[in-house]
Amino acid sequence: MSKYKTYRWDKPKLSYLLEHKTLWTALILFALCIAGAILSTGIGSQFIAPLDVIKSIIGKGSAMHDVIVLKLRLPRIVIALLVGAALASAGAVLQGLIRNPLASPDVTGITEGASLGTVLFLFFLGGHVSVHWMPVAAILGAYGVTVILYLLAWKNGASPLRMVLIGTGLSAAFKSISYMFIIASPYFLANRAMTFMTGSIYGSSWVKDVYTLLPWLIVLLPATWLMARHVNVQALGDEVAGSAGANVQKHRLILLLLSVSLAGAAIAIGGAIAFIGLMAPHMARKLVGSSFGGLLPVSALIGALLLLISDLVARTVFAPLDIPAGVFTAAIGAPFFLYMLYRHRNQ
């Protein structure tokens, strides 16, 4: 039996070459996500056994469990999975595009742009316009930063060095502008915006969060996966990719748009949760190698799992305090980032 398995469709014309190992890794991670979600739903101020959680989900639980599981806890778990997956996919694509293992939405300022978009939305339109439009504001902010970053970093092409340097400057500026609006807004809004900038999925609900985020991901995640094979070609460098017949500039633009949209939508709901977009793709690369057909779904699953665990720790270890999940991802993410820096010290 060969090491690889090929998947072909005639309509639309698509083919994927997947390693068996990749397939198994993805399946195991998926199972871990499901198991983690069920277990995590049960853990809290009142413990509910995993079996009872499943009973509630399929509609056969007791009334009290139903309220806790379906109304209070499950939306938050689902949001953790979705936001984690979206951030990780965005980071994976960005790293492939910029061809720098340290690129991520946080470092390039995309996160801060989306934050500013959301803060402005809350400040000017909060209460007048439905919160369902918040992802639009966040995505617009993320696009705004990307355009500015690209234009400013462009000098015979956008070099990763310039993108990183200018990205840090931009994120500092956007952050202080966000702070300015937070300071100028009334207390309850300021607290909410501040929580947002740290990244928290506290108090997620079906209608407000899950149903707002889900449509975006249903479109964006498969689209990104379909485009993933172009990342492989892009990673070879512009000349080689061009002679291999790829429309380099067009694909790069589409991929960038997809990555930024994913990050923007995730940030709109989960807030500026840091470092997931950086960590997950690296872990995935360790597991399944750097071919994007397999890397992308595995990254997404790892991202989902990471945020699930981070949120679980953040809300249980310091109970009754509910620490924003973003604090915890930063606390594990920054050392990881520094370790990556150490690993790549000779490049």
Place this chain on the structure above:
Amino acid sequence: MRLTGLILSLLLLGAAIIGSIAFGITDIPIATVFQAIFHYQPSNQEHLIIQTARVPRALIAAAAGASLAVAGALMQVVTRNPIASPSVFGVNSGASFMVVVASGWLGINGMQPLTLLALLGAAISGAIVFVLGSMGRDGMTPVKITLAGASIAAFFAALTQGFMLSSGKMFDQVLVWLVGSVAGRDMHMLVSVLPYMIAGLLIALSISRHLNVLGMGDDIAQTLGQRTAYVKWMASAAVILLAGASVAVAGPIAFVGIIIPHIVRYFVGADYRWIVPYSAVLGGVLLVAADIGSRYIAMPREVPVGVMTAVIGVPFFVYIARKGRQTT
């Protein structure tokens, strides 16, 4: 020539400080400003405003601006990186984390212990960034140290926000302070950080001659008989004193440390014996001027001065980053 320039800059600083005292939500005639300083009458309301609010504010802005600019100049020559500054390298965020934890969580309010903790935070984060940024065969490269600084800054910022959100105390004041502000402070606060700032400035001046040699590169400096490690340690100590003290009094104000040394170098060349004093004076001018501007942008509300410096600083920052790696 350079001396005349320095005297002119000092005059400019004096004018900026007087302007800062005179202009604001209630404009005060210049004559009254001088009266209030030299013939103070506690019963006069304008004199009261000047003595308790405006004068401390102007002087704190001048002192913090001077400290940050000198710290930036020192960091740029030691790391040989044109965008080095206390904010980019995460030194400010470490200091502010310590201050927020100490005041919000441990309940420490005294200015003296807070300043010491800010210095400690600055030293810790600065050391981490410095060590991580200089790992590897090719030593300290701009991209490595910038990434290390950015991630340390993000790390401490997230922890700081977490503490603020979970304690909920003094949310408003801390928030304004976190962006960087010089409003609403009294003379007492300045007095307690001033010794550290002066010590840092004196160290910077005393090693400025050696910095010229260090700027040529480690190899050349060592060949010329310089103890480079000693100079670097002294410079680091000065950076920590200056950045930590200014964070303790004014919060983590960004970009002053990047902008000023570049402007100064444009005027006086690469001689650190002049760069250090010029940076101090012009850093003060910039922050005082930015503080005056911050009162007019959203009258009658005030914008924290940290927002002003960020808005002024980013175009400048982008220009430097685009110009590419130029060492000094």
